Amino acid sequence: MAITSSKQLMEMHKECKTNFEKYPKKVIVCCGTGCIANGARKIVEAFQAALAERKIKDFTIEAVKETGCHGFCEQGPLVVIEPHGTFYTHVKPKDVASIVDKSIAGTEVIEPLLYTNPVTGDKVERYQDVSFFTHQHRIALRNLGKIAAHDIRDYIAVGGYQGLAKVLTSMTPDRIIDLIAESGLRGRGGGGFPAGKKWRTCRNVESDVRYVICNGDEGDPGAFMDRSIMEGDPHSVLEGMMIAAFAVGAKNGYIYVREEYPLAVIHLQKAIEDCEKHGLLGDNILGTDFSFRIRINRGAGAFVCGESSALMRSVAGEVGEPRAKYIHSVVKGLYDKPTVLNNVETYANVPIIVMNGAEWFKSIGVKNNSGTKVFSLVGKVRNTGLIEVAMGTTLREIIYDIGGGMLDGRPFKAVQTGGPSGGCLPASQLDLPVDFDSLTAVGSMMGSGGMIVMDDKTCMVDVARYFLNFLVSESCGKCVPCREGLYQLHELTVKVCNGEATEADLEKMEKLSDIVITASLCGLGKSGPNPLMSTIKYFRDEYLTHIREKRCPAAVCKKLITYTVIEEKCTGCMACITACAYNAITGERKKPHYISQEKCEKCGACVAVCKPDAILVE
């Protein structure tokens, strides 16, 4: 049924809301990529089977919701029973029958399935009491884990498309742009450019055609915020794009999604089709003059396509090479027409700003950095996952309060933010408030929101080498400083990792980094040396240890480490001998084994199988 007026939308909202709240109990099964990988689909099937077998009063399979990512992927599959918020982790299909019997038909809590606080060891019963969630402030992720991702009716039930209705019926485009500008919303894709300013520039360019693009090419390794939003709440992105389109005067929009995100494409496609069916996309939306269409473009695996001008060329079916931006893409973008490009998270913020107002948004966060930011907190922390916090929250709060501290109790060494364009920050920066400006000031950057925590077993030279290697293969090759400069920087870091570098090489790296930053054409090259520069800045000693002592303190760099058997600890179980693919380990049962240094490839297979921890790597 097409919705042809905002009045009709409100009627549908009421109907959907009644339906949404029909059942006194609801079961939420997280079906993000993470939980699906852990078997969430089988959990849903188990619920279907269990509920087909037994009838429960006021409860049917309709009350089992497949939602988007809760962010707590490591604990998946996750099952939450609303409204109490009973929170079950690592649920297996065989657990479902007893969940139905005890927790749905009854009010019993199944203790073994509850989440264990890794710090105190206590069981936590309710979702809202898990420390991972209590310290968060969810705006962009507001609907994740609440509504069925593929159901437009759920989105409408929680107030969806009312922001669109509001702008179409009661606001002028200029007023919307003023509102977004006042709210202080800055682009969540990394640069932090004020969204309102971008929209205004686009609107003010003389042109018959304008475009709106959503950048879902989340290329930063270690980041999956946008993936989760596109998968779990696609309609909020579409609504944000529609509002932007109305504000700037665009009739066509594109969503550029990474090819590694198949589920996001499926959910977005479904969301677009549902909107078309309901008249929320197409001609005369909600009975007004506003017409807008959205098309999905799948990326083809090129990191540089996250850069605006490269992305626009890719949308047009071309090779994704960036251009020099003497004229910004907001003025001359897709097909040389004025184009607004924002990322997924930015658009997801727009509808709620329209509904709640600029003052509300500004009241969250800190000065010049309104609102919240979503991060993917990963690496060597206890609670890894997707989190959203108010801007200005410190790294310490994020890592220790939400993340639950370091994994296996190892010491904190560094946190990497901003992906390949960002930097590594040491323990001395733990009290740094996380916002666009503070991070840039210390040599890192917000980036799209990857936050990778590292412990003493992570080698900082190796991390710099890792990012440079990534960038060398992803550089499009158009400009020399990036193509050749990053290549040489990578070669130099390899030299350090191999213990072949001199202190002069370190200086060379610093000088060359300067040149690459100054002379590269686009953001990839301009920020490419950041991981290297920041590690040299904060972890210079570690570089010097590699250079002077030919030693890798974290025991990572293969050329500088050896694997040996600690004879006193070795029980002679022969597990490592079987595990070694290179036949480098010899020995007899119940006698200490021996590793041949000539044959050892340092693959780590022996360490992984050694129960008494008898293999020394240093």
Add this chain to the structure above:
Amino acid sequence: MKHDFSHLPDIFARHQQRPEALIMILQDIQKEYRYLPCEALQETAKALNVPLSKVFSVATFYNAFSLNPKGKNVVRICVGTACHIRGAALIRDQIENALSIKAGQTTPDMEFSIEVVACVGACAMAPVVIVNEQYHGSVKPSNAKRLVKGGK
């Protein structure tokens, strides 16, 4: 390798033979044949009325496209940052050893291909290996081999 190219006109028609749909057309062709056969590229150039050089430049620029046939089973090892610091390199060693090929190659019997990807966005379960469409999280060097040897 001989292929049946009778699906190509359908693929072109699905995208109205628009030159700006080139990337999407190549994606569909790759889905069909698991790589981009030379003849298919020539047909694409003809159908879209663009030079073959342009089709070739797009096909070689993007990592997702392969001009070489891929194995029946594609093993994708995530080497994103989170996976990297949780030992993706060791996992990669193990899988390369198990199949006796390097990343980017295909076994001679065309059963397996190994690819490395720079992040599949499943960082909370790092390190991740994807065999065909199946995601495997928290892979350990000791069980990595099983992913490719144990059946599929």
